[in-house]
Amino acid sequence: MIQVALDRLTKEECISITEQTYNHIDYIEIGTGVIKEYGMDIIREFRHRFPYKKIVADMKTCDAGKDETVQALEAGADITTVMGFAHDQTILDSIKIAKELNKRVLVDLLEVPVERFQRLKELGVELVSAHIGKDTQVQAERYSLERYKSLSDDFTVFVAGGISPESVQRFEKLKPDVFIVGGYITSAANPGKASATIKEVIPKT
Numbered sequence: 256m257i258q259v260a261l262d263r264l265t266k267e268e269c270i271s272i273t274e275q276t277y278n279h280i281d282y283i284e285i286g287t288g289v290i291k292e293y294g295m296d297i298i299r300e301f302r303h304r305f306p307y308k309k310i311v312a313d314m315k316t317c318d319a320g321k322d323e324t325v326q327a328l329e330a331g332a333d334i335t336t337v338m339g340f341a342h343d344q345t346i347l348d349s350i351k352i353a354k355e356l357n358k359r360v361l362v363d364l365l366e367v368p369v370e371r372f373q374r375l376k377e378l379g380v381e382l383v384s385a386h387i388g389k390d391t392q393v394q395a396e397r398y399s400l401e402r403y404k405s406l407s408d409d410f411t412v413f414v415a416g417g418i419s420p421e422s423v424q425r426f427e428k429l430k431p432d433v434f435i436v437g438g439y440i441t442s443a444a445n446p447g448k449a450s451a452t453i454k455e456v457i458p459k460t
């Protein structure tokens with residue numbers, strides 16, 4: 256499955272790219288910067304405009320787990336993100352309230368040491384994002400995905416970080432359920448065509 260990540264865009268650009276890519280994507284991610292710009296209103300607007308697509312709010316919550324999770328999920332997101340390096344209590348509170356709302360939490364593994372993966376499982380984490388951060392993507396070859404290789408034994412895996420038709424093979428080894436694709440689609444001259452191309456190359460589920 257494909258999640259289009261809408262980052263560093265205006266609201267109008269986010270809507271236009273979602274419309275152009277609609278038939279090739281499974282999840283719409285409202286990116287962290289877009290949420291910072293427009294707040295929960297953009298999640299409400301996307302819920303209203305795109306009632307049949309899963310919406311992920313990339314809140315990147317690292318404290319106040321309950322409050323931020325409620326904010327995003329009550330605004331209409333199906334999934335909200337919490338950082339794996341946050342305090343255990345933050346993660347527990349987010350998962351608990353998401354369950355009460357019949358929704359999900361995706362834990363972002365950015366900068367999370369491998370030794371913490373087992374603890375995340377014990378905390379009840381089910382969805383994780385194996386992520387190479389925007390600021391380290393230029394050194395991506397140095398950031399081996401090796402540390403993420405066993406995640407699929409314990410979690411539903413999302414992968415993110417500079418995914419394109421050229422790099423998709425590296426991520427395939429992690430047996431992900433969802434490929435999160437940002438810049439390759441959103442910076443393309445034709446985002447609809449780019450989303451069709453990436454859909455062709457990711458493994459069929």
Ligand SMILES: O=C([C@H](O)CO)[C@H](O)[C@H](O)COP(=O)(O)O
Nearest residue numbers: 260287415416417418436437438
């Ligand atoms: O989560 C992301 C990043 O931290 C910026 O907020 C991106 O959504 C994710 O990395 C996917 O975008 P690309 O790396 O441009 O594919």
